[in-house]
Amino acid sequence: MIQKKGVLPVFIPFVGCPKRCIYCDQNSITDIKLVNFEYDVENQLKYFLQIKRDWSILAFYGGSFNLLNKTQRLFLYDLAKKYKFNKIRVSCYPSGFDNYLIDEFHKHDVAEIELGVQSFSDKVIEVNGRDYSCDDVIGIINRLKSEGFRVGIQIMVGMYGEKLDDVKKNVEVIRTIDFDYFRIYPTVVFENTKLANYKNNLKFSFEEVIAVSSIYYLLASYKGATVLRVGLHNNSNFQNKIVGGYFHPSFGDIIMTFVIYLYLRINEKNRLCRNFPNYKRVIVKSFDVIYDKKITFSEILKTVWSEYFENNRWEIKGEIFDLAKEFWCKANE
Structure with missing residues (x-):
């Protein structure tokens, strides 16, 4: 069938x-x-x-x-x-x-x-x-x-x-x-x-x-x-x-790339799944990435939410808006 x-x-x-x-x-x-x-x-x-x-x-x-x-x-x-x-x-x-x-x-x-x-x-x-x-x-x-x-x-x-x-x-x-x-x-x-x-x-x-x-x-x-x-x-x-x-x-690609940027920037990690979103190569230009086949994009999403957003850190410090400016500046260098 x-x-x-x-x-x-x-x-x-x-x-x-x-x-x-x-x-x-x-x-x-x-x-x-x-x-x-x-x-x-x-x-x-x-x-x-x-x-x-x-x-x-x-x-x-x-x-x-x-x-x-x-x-x-x-x-x-x-x-x-x-x-x-x-x-x-x-x-x-x-x-x-x-x-x-x-x-x-x-x-x-x-x-x-x-x-x-x-x-x-x-x-x-x-x-x-x-x-x-x-x-x-x-x-x-x-x-x-x-x-x-x-x-x-x-x-x-x-x-x-x-x-x-x-x-x-x-x-x-x-x-x-x-x-x-x-x-x-x-x-x-x-x-x-x-x-x-x-x-x-x-x-x-x-x-x-x-x-x-x-x-x-x-x-x-x-x-x-x-x-x-x-x-x-x-x-x-x-x-x-x-x-x-x-x-x-390329709005969707920008958002998914920014999520990867948050994951690496906030958690000081450098291991990523292959074929990760990479708008204008901003990720590989900003981080020394190591590929890890055990990591999936869905796990990255859950990690960023649970470690950064679940406790309202974004709301209290407003840090995410500064990081978005930093990311967009690097994307347009």
Whole structure:
């Protein structure tokens, strides 16, 4: 039997979204604009099936699946059955769940639900045009997990109105909730969004975004969640529409390299696994590395979290922000 692998992505930008958040431009990010919903969605699916026949899961991204009208949801369920998918992942707005919808998800093979949380700070949620609360999201996550769904959450870094206290709030909540996978996105300002009017009011430096993203990355990994993505994909079609924020085409590599940098710098270690992240060779330029096949990247992640973050050392001393500056300076030498 052929083992099916991979997630087939179908994008439904803005469909179902109750409002347009100040930072969001899904059309630019996905390079997709739906004219005829049913026709355009099925064409996306056919395109990916031409590339590869065997996929393990069908995913609907870019909109708010839970807030689609019932006709649209039923069409997407039927599409999954037509092409013989028995597992569906849906991207949802973190409100609008009820018993009927959850029963519907069970009936139609929805197995994974990804929530665009972005922040657990009520203040940050509000000023970015979202209309739910931290308590709402925690309640939804707990309910979905109790119903047997795999749950993913998305967090943004450096959002409009966000300060260090909001980061601490996010860390506090993420420590306590149960989830299966995680995405981290730095705030990116697109030209045709409301956020473009406030692009000069973002509070964080790029180095601080590196530091905060690494905290989330390490915490999610320490909790056993799979980090699916760090940073927006590198798409040349949207880069000319970016007018501010923290986009970098190698953002994920930067964060993982900084984690290695923390491991070596803080713990005064020099043994590493092979094929470690090494953005601009900053690791081999900064340390005399010895390869050790007994060390794995996952063990490094757990070591850095347990020895440095678990006791809130980063929060008390603020040392991680200085180290991020040091790292970024070396990366750009």
